[in-house]
Amino acid sequence: MLNLNSLNPQQRQAVETIKGPVLILAGAGTGKTRVITYRITHLIERGIPPASILAVTFTNKAAREMQERVTKLLPRNPKSATGSGSRNTEHGTRPTLCTFHSLCVRILRQHIEKLGYKRNFVIYDESDQLSAVKKILARISAKGEKTDPAAILSLLSRLKNGGDRAAVFADESVRAMAAHIRSRYESALRSCNAVDFDDLILLTLRLFTRHPEALQTCRSKYRYVMVDEYQDTNAAQFQLVQSLTHEHRNLCVVGDDDQ
Ligand SMILES: Nc1ncnc2c1ncn2[C@@H]1O[C@H](COP(=O)(O)OP(=O)(O)OP(=O)(O)O)[C@@H](O)[C@H]1O
Ligand SMILES: [Mg+2]
Incomplete structure:
Protein backbone atom coordinates (compact mmCIF):
# COMPACT_ATOMS: atom_id res chain seq x y z
CA MET A 1 0.00 0.00 0.00
CA TYR A 117 2.16 7.49 -44.79
CA LYS A 118 2.94 3.82 -44.41
CA ARG A 119 2.72 2.39 -40.93
CA ASN A 120 6.43 1.46 -40.85
CA PHE A 121 7.53 5.10 -41.25
CA VAL A 122 11.11 5.92 -40.27
CA ILE A 123 12.10 8.73 -37.93
CA TYR A 124 14.91 10.99 -39.10
CA ASP A 125 17.33 12.11 -36.44
CA GLU A 126 19.36 15.28 -36.79
CA SER A 127 22.08 13.71 -38.90
CA ASP A 128 19.48 12.24 -41.32
CA GLN A 129 17.86 15.67 -41.52
CA LEU A 130 21.17 17.37 -42.18
CA SER A 131 22.07 15.01 -44.98
CA ALA A 132 18.64 15.60 -46.59
CA VAL A 133 19.23 19.36 -46.42
CA LYS A 134 22.78 19.02 -47.77
CA LYS A 135 21.53 17.10 -50.80
CA ILE A 136 18.95 19.81 -51.51
CA LEU A 137 21.55 22.56 -51.11
CA ALA A 138 23.95 20.76 -53.43
CA ARG A 139 21.27 20.78 -56.13
CA ILE A 140 20.09 24.35 -55.79
CA SER A 141 23.20 26.30 -54.75
CA ALA A 142 25.31 28.15 -57.25
CA LYS A 143 28.87 26.76 -57.63
CA GLY A 144 31.14 27.80 -54.76
CA GLU A 145 28.24 29.24 -52.72
CA LYS A 146 28.36 28.11 -49.08
CA THR A 147 25.22 27.77 -46.99
CA ASP A 148 25.25 26.27 -43.52
CA PRO A 149 22.92 23.23 -43.54
CA ALA A 150 22.43 23.39 -39.75
CA ALA A 151 21.26 27.01 -40.01
CA ILE A 152 18.84 26.04 -42.77
CA LEU A 153 17.51 23.18 -40.68
CA SER A 154 16.84 25.50 -37.79
CA LEU A 155 15.00 27.91 -40.14
CA LEU A 156 12.87 25.02 -41.43
CA SER A 157 11.99 23.98 -37.91
CA ARG A 158 10.91 27.53 -37.06
CA LEU A 159 8.79 27.70 -40.18
CA LYS A 160 7.17 24.35 -39.43
CA ASN A 161 6.33 25.36 -35.89
CA GLY A 162 4.48 28.46 -36.97
CA GLY A 163 7.40 30.84 -36.41
CA ASP A 164 7.06 32.46 -39.83
CA ARG A 165 6.69 35.87 -38.21
CA ALA A 166 10.21 35.71 -36.77
CA ALA A 167 12.40 38.69 -37.68
CA VAL A 168 14.64 36.56 -39.88
CA PHE A 169 11.75 35.96 -42.31
CA ALA A 170 11.15 39.70 -42.77
CA ASP A 171 13.77 39.52 -45.52
CA GLU A 172 11.83 38.44 -48.59
CA SER A 173 14.76 36.54 -50.12
CA VAL A 174 15.32 34.50 -46.91
CA ARG A 175 11.62 33.79 -46.75
CA ALA A 176 11.43 32.62 -50.37
CA MET A 177 14.56 30.50 -50.04
CA ALA A 178 13.31 28.86 -46.83
CA ALA A 179 9.90 28.13 -48.36
CA HIS A 180 11.52 26.60 -51.43
CA ILE A 181 13.87 24.38 -49.40
CA ARG A 182 11.03 23.43 -47.11
CA SER A 183 8.97 22.16 -49.96
CA ARG A 184 11.88 20.11 -51.34
CA TYR A 185 12.72 18.83 -47.85
CA GLU A 186 9.16 17.70 -47.28
CA SER A 187 9.02 15.87 -50.62
CA ALA A 188 12.36 14.20 -49.86
CA LEU A 189 11.15 12.88 -46.51
CA ARG A 190 7.80 11.91 -47.91
CA SER A 191 9.41 9.85 -50.68
CA CYS A 192 11.35 7.90 -48.01
CA ASN A 193 8.25 7.45 -45.83
CA ALA A 194 10.18 9.43 -43.21
CA VAL A 195 9.17 11.96 -40.57
CA ASP A 196 11.36 14.19 -38.40
CA PHE A 197 10.97 15.08 -34.73
CA ASP A 198 8.87 18.17 -35.44
CA ASP A 199 6.59 16.09 -37.68
CA LEU A 200 5.90 13.63 -34.88
CA ILE A 201 4.01 16.27 -32.93
CA LEU A 202 2.62 18.18 -35.93
CA LEU A 203 1.35 15.06 -37.71
CA THR A 204 -0.36 13.90 -34.54
CA LEU A 205 -2.14 17.26 -34.34
CA ARG A 206 -3.06 16.98 -38.02
CA LEU A 207 -4.42 13.49 -37.37
CA PHE A 208 -6.55 14.80 -34.51
CA THR A 209 -7.93 17.64 -36.65
CA ARG A 210 -8.63 15.64 -39.78
CA HIS A 211 -9.68 12.36 -38.19
N1 LIG B 1 7.53 14.98 1.03
C1 LIG B 1 8.75 14.50 0.83
N2 LIG B 1 9.38 13.79 1.79
C2 LIG B 1 10.62 13.29 1.60
N3 LIG B 1 11.35 13.44 0.49
C3 LIG B 1 10.79 14.14 -0.50
C4 LIG B 1 9.47 14.72 -0.41
N4 LIG B 1 9.18 15.36 -1.57
C5 LIG B 1 10.28 15.19 -2.35
N5 LIG B 1 11.24 14.47 -1.73
C6 LIG B 1 12.55 14.11 -2.27
O1 LIG B 1 13.17 15.28 -2.80
C7 LIG B 1 13.88 14.97 -3.97
C8 LIG B 1 13.35 15.83 -5.14
O2 LIG B 1 12.04 15.39 -5.49
P1 LIG B 1 11.49 15.46 -6.96
O3 LIG B 1 12.48 14.89 -7.92
O4 LIG B 1 10.13 14.87 -6.96
O5 LIG B 1 11.44 17.04 -7.11
P2 LIG B 1 11.16 17.93 -8.39
O6 LIG B 1 10.43 19.12 -7.91
O7 LIG B 1 10.50 17.10 -9.43
O8 LIG B 1 12.64 18.27 -8.83
P3 LIG B 1 13.11 18.96 -10.21
O9 LIG B 1 12.87 20.43 -10.04
O10 LIG B 1 14.57 18.60 -10.26
O11 LIG B 1 12.30 18.34 -11.31
C9 LIG B 1 13.68 13.48 -4.23
O12 LIG B 1 14.77 12.78 -3.70
C10 LIG B 1 12.42 13.18 -3.47
O13 LIG B 1 12.34 11.83 -3.09
MG1 LIG C 1 11.04 16.80 -11.42
Whole structure:
Protein backbone atom coordinates (compact mmCIF):
# COMPACT_ATOMS: atom_id res chain seq x y z
CA MET A 1 0.00 0.00 0.00
CA LEU A 2 1.28 3.44 -0.90
CA ASN A 3 2.25 5.48 2.16
CA LEU A 4 0.70 8.89 1.62
CA ASN A 5 2.12 10.05 4.97
CA SER A 6 5.46 10.48 3.27
CA LEU A 7 4.02 13.45 1.39
CA ASN A 8 3.63 16.99 2.67
CA PRO A 9 0.03 18.31 2.87
CA GLN A 10 0.13 20.05 -0.54
CA GLN A 11 1.65 17.02 -2.26
CA ARG A 12 -0.91 14.79 -0.64
CA GLN A 13 -3.80 16.95 -1.74
CA ALA A 14 -2.54 16.87 -5.33
CA VAL A 15 -2.08 13.10 -5.22
CA GLU A 16 -5.54 12.48 -3.77
CA THR A 17 -7.32 14.78 -6.20
CA ILE A 18 -7.84 12.12 -8.82
CA LYS A 19 -10.27 14.05 -10.97
CA GLY A 20 -8.61 16.91 -12.77
CA PRO A 21 -7.81 19.53 -13.69
CA VAL A 22 -4.94 20.06 -11.26
CA LEU A 23 -2.14 22.61 -11.69
CA ILE A 24 0.89 22.48 -9.42
CA LEU A 25 3.56 25.16 -9.49
CA ALA A 26 6.60 24.73 -7.26
CA GLY A 27 10.32 25.39 -7.28
CA ALA A 28 13.24 23.15 -8.24
CA GLY A 29 13.66 20.01 -6.16
CA THR A 30 10.49 20.51 -4.13
CA GLY A 31 8.94 17.15 -5.02
CA LYS A 32 6.95 17.87 -8.19
CA THR A 33 7.88 14.63 -9.91
CA ARG A 34 7.16 12.87 -6.63
CA VAL A 35 3.57 14.14 -6.90
CA ILE A 36 3.28 12.64 -10.39
CA THR A 37 4.73 9.26 -9.45
CA TYR A 38 2.66 8.95 -6.28
CA ARG A 39 -0.45 10.10 -8.09
CA ILE A 40 -0.01 7.42 -10.76
CA THR A 41 0.43 4.75 -8.11
CA HIS A 42 -2.50 6.08 -6.11
CA LEU A 43 -4.75 6.06 -9.19
CA ILE A 44 -3.87 2.40 -9.81
CA GLU A 45 -4.54 1.51 -6.17
CA ARG A 46 -7.91 3.21 -6.48
CA GLY A 47 -8.74 0.81 -9.31
CA ILE A 48 -8.08 3.00 -12.34
CA PRO A 49 -6.89 0.71 -15.18
CA PRO A 50 -3.15 1.38 -15.62
CA ALA A 51 -3.57 1.41 -19.40
CA SER A 52 -5.71 4.52 -19.11
CA ILE A 53 -2.96 6.49 -17.36
CA LEU A 54 -0.56 8.65 -19.35
CA ALA A 55 2.30 10.73 -17.98
CA VAL A 56 4.48 12.71 -20.35
CA THR A 57 7.69 14.59 -19.98
CA PHE A 58 10.39 15.97 -22.28
CA THR A 59 13.58 13.98 -22.21
CA ASN A 60 14.20 10.26 -22.40
CA LYS A 61 16.16 10.56 -19.17
CA ALA A 62 13.22 12.14 -17.32
CA ALA A 63 10.82 9.54 -18.74
CA ARG A 64 13.11 6.70 -17.62
CA GLU A 65 13.41 8.20 -14.17
CA MET A 66 9.64 8.49 -13.89
CA GLN A 67 9.26 4.83 -14.93
CA GLU A 68 11.83 3.70 -12.37
CA ARG A 69 10.22 5.69 -9.58
CA VAL A 70 6.73 4.34 -10.36
CA THR A 71 8.06 0.78 -10.65
CA LYS A 72 9.51 1.09 -7.13
CA LEU A 73 6.20 2.33 -5.73
CA LEU A 74 3.99 -0.31 -7.34
CA PRO A 75 3.49 -3.47 -5.28
CA ARG A 76 5.13 -6.61 -6.58
CA ASN A 77 2.89 -9.25 -8.09
CA PRO A 78 3.83 -12.54 -6.39
CA LYS A 79 2.10 -14.66 -9.06
CA SER A 80 4.35 -13.38 -11.80
CA ALA A 81 5.31 -15.99 -14.40
CA THR A 82 8.95 -14.92 -14.28
CA GLY A 83 9.12 -15.94 -10.63
CA SER A 84 11.15 -12.84 -9.89
CA GLY A 85 8.07 -10.89 -8.88
CA SER A 86 6.87 -8.60 -11.60
CA ARG A 87 5.65 -5.18 -10.56
CA ASN A 88 3.14 -5.23 -13.34
CA THR A 89 -0.35 -4.61 -12.22
CA GLU A 90 -3.10 -7.18 -12.14
CA HIS A 91 -4.11 -6.81 -15.77
CA GLY A 92 -0.50 -7.12 -16.85
CA THR A 93 -0.68 -3.68 -18.40
CA ARG A 94 1.31 -0.67 -17.40
CA PRO A 95 0.68 3.04 -17.42
CA THR A 96 2.21 4.90 -20.37
CA LEU A 97 5.09 7.01 -19.02
CA CYS A 98 7.00 8.56 -21.89
CA THR A 99 8.18 11.64 -23.74
CA PHE A 100 5.93 13.73 -25.97
CA HIS A 101 7.76 12.38 -28.99
CA SER A 102 7.41 8.78 -27.96
CA LEU A 103 3.70 9.28 -27.27
CA CYS A 104 3.29 10.62 -30.80
CA VAL A 105 5.21 7.69 -32.26
CA ARG A 106 2.81 5.31 -30.50
CA ILE A 107 -0.23 7.18 -31.80
CA LEU A 108 1.16 7.52 -35.34
CA ARG A 109 2.18 3.84 -35.58
CA GLN A 110 -1.51 3.09 -35.17
CA HIS A 111 -3.08 5.81 -37.28
CA ILE A 112 -0.55 7.32 -39.71
CA GLU A 113 -1.99 5.50 -42.72
CA LYS A 114 -4.93 7.90 -42.49
CA LEU A 115 -2.45 10.67 -43.36
CA GLY A 116 -1.04 8.83 -46.37
CA TYR A 117 2.16 7.49 -44.79
CA LYS A 118 2.94 3.82 -44.41
CA ARG A 119 2.72 2.39 -40.93
CA ASN A 120 6.43 1.46 -40.85
CA PHE A 121 7.53 5.10 -41.25
CA VAL A 122 11.11 5.92 -40.27
CA ILE A 123 12.10 8.73 -37.93
CA TYR A 124 14.91 10.99 -39.10
CA ASP A 125 17.33 12.11 -36.44
CA GLU A 126 19.36 15.28 -36.79
CA SER A 127 22.08 13.71 -38.90
CA ASP A 128 19.48 12.24 -41.32
CA GLN A 129 17.86 15.67 -41.52
CA LEU A 130 21.17 17.37 -42.18
CA SER A 131 22.07 15.01 -44.98
CA ALA A 132 18.64 15.60 -46.59
CA VAL A 133 19.23 19.36 -46.42
CA LYS A 134 22.78 19.02 -47.77
CA LYS A 135 21.53 17.10 -50.80
CA ILE A 136 18.95 19.81 -51.51
CA LEU A 137 21.55 22.56 -51.11
CA ALA A 138 23.95 20.76 -53.43
CA ARG A 139 21.27 20.78 -56.13
CA ILE A 140 20.09 24.35 -55.79
CA SER A 141 23.20 26.30 -54.75
CA ALA A 142 25.31 28.15 -57.25
CA LYS A 143 28.87 26.76 -57.63
CA GLY A 144 31.14 27.80 -54.76
CA GLU A 145 28.24 29.24 -52.72
CA LYS A 146 28.36 28.11 -49.08
CA THR A 147 25.22 27.77 -46.99
CA ASP A 148 25.25 26.27 -43.52
CA PRO A 149 22.92 23.23 -43.54
CA ALA A 150 22.43 23.39 -39.75
CA ALA A 151 21.26 27.01 -40.01
CA ILE A 152 18.84 26.04 -42.77
CA LEU A 153 17.51 23.18 -40.68
CA SER A 154 16.84 25.50 -37.79
CA LEU A 155 15.00 27.91 -40.14
CA LEU A 156 12.87 25.02 -41.43
CA SER A 157 11.99 23.98 -37.91
CA ARG A 158 10.91 27.53 -37.06
CA LEU A 159 8.79 27.70 -40.18
CA LYS A 160 7.17 24.35 -39.43
CA ASN A 161 6.33 25.36 -35.89
CA GLY A 162 4.48 28.46 -36.97
CA GLY A 163 7.40 30.84 -36.41
CA ASP A 164 7.06 32.46 -39.83
CA ARG A 165 6.69 35.87 -38.21
CA ALA A 166 10.21 35.71 -36.77
CA ALA A 167 12.40 38.69 -37.68
CA VAL A 168 14.64 36.56 -39.88
CA PHE A 169 11.75 35.96 -42.31
CA ALA A 170 11.15 39.70 -42.77
CA ASP A 171 13.77 39.52 -45.52
CA GLU A 172 11.83 38.44 -48.59
CA SER A 173 14.76 36.54 -50.12
CA VAL A 174 15.32 34.50 -46.91
CA ARG A 175 11.62 33.79 -46.75
CA ALA A 176 11.43 32.62 -50.37
CA MET A 177 14.56 30.50 -50.04
CA ALA A 178 13.31 28.86 -46.83
CA ALA A 179 9.90 28.13 -48.36
CA HIS A 180 11.52 26.60 -51.43
CA ILE A 181 13.87 24.38 -49.40
CA ARG A 182 11.03 23.43 -47.11
CA SER A 183 8.97 22.16 -49.96
CA ARG A 184 11.88 20.11 -51.34
CA TYR A 185 12.72 18.83 -47.85
CA GLU A 186 9.16 17.70 -47.28
CA SER A 187 9.02 15.87 -50.62
CA ALA A 188 12.36 14.20 -49.86
CA LEU A 189 11.15 12.88 -46.51
CA ARG A 190 7.80 11.91 -47.91
CA SER A 191 9.41 9.85 -50.68
CA CYS A 192 11.35 7.90 -48.01
CA ASN A 193 8.25 7.45 -45.83
CA ALA A 194 10.18 9.43 -43.21
CA VAL A 195 9.17 11.96 -40.57
CA ASP A 196 11.36 14.19 -38.40
CA PHE A 197 10.97 15.08 -34.73
CA ASP A 198 8.87 18.17 -35.44
CA ASP A 199 6.59 16.09 -37.68
CA LEU A 200 5.90 13.63 -34.88
CA ILE A 201 4.01 16.27 -32.93
CA LEU A 202 2.62 18.18 -35.93
CA LEU A 203 1.35 15.06 -37.71
CA THR A 204 -0.36 13.90 -34.54
CA LEU A 205 -2.14 17.26 -34.34
CA ARG A 206 -3.06 16.98 -38.02
CA LEU A 207 -4.42 13.49 -37.37
CA PHE A 208 -6.55 14.80 -34.51
CA THR A 209 -7.93 17.64 -36.65
CA ARG A 210 -8.63 15.64 -39.78
CA HIS A 211 -9.68 12.36 -38.19
CA PRO A 212 -11.81 13.02 -35.12
CA GLU A 213 -12.40 9.29 -34.70
CA ALA A 214 -8.64 8.79 -34.12
CA LEU A 215 -8.70 11.60 -31.54
CA GLN A 216 -11.69 9.94 -29.91
CA THR A 217 -9.79 6.63 -29.69
CA CYS A 218 -6.88 8.37 -27.98
CA ARG A 219 -9.15 10.30 -25.64
CA SER A 220 -10.86 7.14 -24.51
CA LYS A 221 -7.56 5.34 -24.07
CA TYR A 222 -5.78 8.04 -22.04
CA ARG A 223 -8.38 9.08 -19.49
CA TYR A 224 -5.89 10.27 -16.86
CA VAL A 225 -3.19 12.54 -18.19
CA MET A 226 -0.23 14.07 -16.36
CA VAL A 227 2.55 16.34 -17.61
CA ASP A 228 5.83 16.89 -15.75
CA GLU A 229 7.96 20.00 -16.46
CA TYR A 230 4.88 21.69 -17.90
CA GLN A 231 6.72 25.03 -18.18
CA ASP A 232 8.66 23.54 -21.10
CA THR A 233 5.65 22.76 -23.34
CA ASN A 234 5.68 24.58 -26.68
CA ALA A 235 2.54 25.65 -28.52
CA ALA A 236 2.14 22.35 -30.41
CA GLN A 237 2.64 20.22 -27.30
CA PHE A 238 0.20 22.38 -25.38
CA GLN A 239 -2.36 21.88 -28.12
CA LEU A 240 -1.77 18.14 -28.07
CA VAL A 241 -2.46 17.96 -24.33
CA GLN A 242 -5.52 20.17 -24.74
CA SER A 243 -6.94 17.95 -27.49
CA LEU A 244 -6.44 14.80 -25.47
CA THR A 245 -7.97 16.12 -22.27
CA HIS A 246 -10.55 18.60 -23.49
CA GLU A 247 -13.50 16.27 -22.80
CA HIS A 248 -12.65 14.44 -19.59
CA ARG A 249 -10.43 17.22 -18.15
CA ASN A 250 -8.52 14.71 -16.03
CA LEU A 251 -5.31 16.63 -16.49
CA CYS A 252 -2.69 17.17 -13.81
CA VAL A 253 0.32 19.28 -14.69
CA VAL A 254 3.33 20.20 -12.58
CA GLY A 255 5.86 22.84 -13.39
CA ASP A 256 8.31 25.38 -12.13
CA ASP A 257 7.17 28.85 -13.17
CA ASP A 258 10.59 30.27 -12.27
CA GLN A 259 12.28 28.48 -15.14
N1 LIG B 1 7.53 14.98 1.03
C1 LIG B 1 8.75 14.50 0.83
N2 LIG B 1 9.38 13.79 1.79
C2 LIG B 1 10.62 13.29 1.60
N3 LIG B 1 11.35 13.44 0.49
C3 LIG B 1 10.79 14.14 -0.50
C4 LIG B 1 9.47 14.72 -0.41
N4 LIG B 1 9.18 15.36 -1.57
C5 LIG B 1 10.28 15.19 -2.35
N5 LIG B 1 11.24 14.47 -1.73
C6 LIG B 1 12.55 14.11 -2.27
O1 LIG B 1 13.17 15.28 -2.80
C7 LIG B 1 13.88 14.97 -3.97
C8 LIG B 1 13.35 15.83 -5.14
O2 LIG B 1 12.04 15.39 -5.49
P1 LIG B 1 11.49 15.46 -6.96
O3 LIG B 1 12.48 14.89 -7.92
O4 LIG B 1 10.13 14.87 -6.96
O5 LIG B 1 11.44 17.04 -7.11
P2 LIG B 1 11.16 17.93 -8.39
O6 LIG B 1 10.43 19.12 -7.91
O7 LIG B 1 10.50 17.10 -9.43
O8 LIG B 1 12.64 18.27 -8.83
P3 LIG B 1 13.11 18.96 -10.21
O9 LIG B 1 12.87 20.43 -10.04
O10 LIG B 1 14.57 18.60 -10.26
O11 LIG B 1 12.30 18.34 -11.31
C9 LIG B 1 13.68 13.48 -4.23
O12 LIG B 1 14.77 12.78 -3.70
C10 LIG B 1 12.42 13.18 -3.47
O13 LIG B 1 12.34 11.83 -3.09
MG1 LIG C 1 11.04 16.80 -11.42
